Amino acid sequence: MSDGTEVRRSFKYKMGGPKGVVMFALFFTVYTFYITAKCQTGEWDLLDFRLQTNDGLVAVDLKIAAYIFLWFLAQCFLYILPIGGHREPGIILPSGDRLLYNTNALTALTANIALLAAAVALGYDVRRMTSSLVSMYKASVFLCFTFSVYLYVRGGTADERKKNSNGCSGNVAYDWFIGRELNPRWRSLDIKYVLFRSGIIGWIILNLCSLVENWTTFERFNSTLLLLNMIQLTYVADYFWFESGVIVSRDIVHEGLGYNILIQFVMIPFCFCVQTRYILTNDTRLPNTAFCCIAIIYTTGYYIYRRSNSEKNDFRKNPNDPKLWYLQTMPTSSGKRLLINSWWGMCRHPNYLGDLIISLSYALCTGFSHVVPYLGTTFLVLLLLDRERQDNNGCKQKYGTDWDKYCRIVKYRIIPGIY
Incomplete structure (x- = not known):
């Protein structure tokens, strides 16, 4: 015993x-x-x-x-x-x-x-x-x-x-x-x-x-x-x-x-x-130019965040929904299908990318005089990097060799072309 x-x-x-x-x-x-x-x-x-x-x-x-x-x-x-x-x-x-x-x-x-x-x-x-x-x-x-x-x-x-x-x-x-x-x-x-x-x-x-x-x-x-x-x-x-x-x-x-x-x-x-x-x-x-730039940065991050999350949630609720006709998937031995195009084909976590851009827009509103207002964005980067690693390990355990194949198709983790 x-x-x-x-x-x-x-x-x-x-x-x-x-x-x-x-x-x-x-x-x-x-x-x-x-x-x-x-x-x-x-x-x-x-x-x-x-x-x-x-x-x-x-x-x-x-x-x-x-x-x-x-x-x-x-x-x-x-x-x-x-x-x-x-x-x-x-x-x-x-x-x-x-x-x-x-x-x-x-x-x-x-x-x-x-x-x-x-x-x-x-x-x-x-x-x-x-x-x-x-x-x-x-x-x-x-x-x-x-x-x-x-x-x-x-x-x-x-x-x-x-x-x-x-x-x-x-x-x-x-x-x-x-x-x-x-x-x-x-x-x-x-x-x-x-x-x-x-x-x-x-x-x-x-x-x-x-x-x-x-x-x-x-x-x-x-x-x-x-x-x-x-x-x-x-x-x-x-x-x-x-x-x-x-x-x-x-x-x-x-x-x-x-x-x-x-x-x-x-x-x-x-x-x-x-x-x-x-x-x-x-x-x-902030001057008007910076004001407009921040509004554009936030809108870009929000668009990525919302569109990618909505696409994922809609697919999770009903993978056969006719409005999702354009989505391509990869079958796995578990019976579940993984998205490999559109937002979820550019990187494995486009919602994380949107969140990071949004957080950056908040910090940019404070200018560049002090670093403290940027600590939250730094903390979020570290948090999402850790979560991506945990998600990757969990999916590797869940899907096995299918996950390796998926990673070869969707190469980037959070930032397309960079990471």
Whole structure:
């Protein structure tokens, strides 16, 4: 009989194993704190870190934590409301289950924006929020850590079919970080998906707060800040409009809910608002030529992103749809067909290419004076390169020699002609 030590030795660790996940946990947490502090103070030099706080670097304001928790409960309530969307099935999980999701994220986003507008109209000063970003982040990390401990304990008693095969190593630190349960739910409430939606909605709310603060401070709108708000809101609205594609994304389908995913969801609002905060605090104004160039770059990235994703999702739903007559496919021994022309013939991940161009357009809105607004784009490059590698390894394992043949047909990974 094998003992626990032999089981752990045979387990295939990800992200560098137990020591690696500790380093990743520290990096994600500290990096987001650093970016949040920059967003609050407006000090943008890379090595300049001066944060004046009355409650210390570690202390948590429990009142703010309670507000954030109540806000999240409101997002849960919006999710379960039978309005603004419909029940959409996800993909079939390794357990054989097929979960249903409420696809009303656009309604939830609209409700949050309307609530912010009402609060501002009634006299709420958004600077109370933007001047407390660090306190909000620390409270979010406190909630994130507390919830990750609960999820670890809960995962130990979860049904075996619902557990995350990658988070059952037996090592406490590793399983806590990776997540022991794949899709923790309370009745019809999918906790992971609501957390994901909430992070994206939080990003837009902080963006709009910067726009309101701009008007409050200068009694005029900065056209560059307005442009950035518009293109980021357009991206998120599109993302939620095509929500059926979101519920089959990698984070939702394949990643367990542990500290890893929780802290990444927290990173979304606090790191993604960096460009709007930079433009506001520096009153950055681009010339008309740069303004138009950025609009073209964003439109190009958005077109690639949307067209490629729509093509993939349409093919996934119905490969025999007459409107997809132009698509060429390669059969595999698994019975599935791989796309080898159109967007998915140029490279294996054209949607990643579109995402990278879009992210670059956000950073370009800030000019070239400081590197901090470009860190998000750099981080996204590293993230997508890693995901492409994981996807490639997974497909190699799934399709075998068919995948080698596919790679000879579709040679480039993300950037046609280059990579």
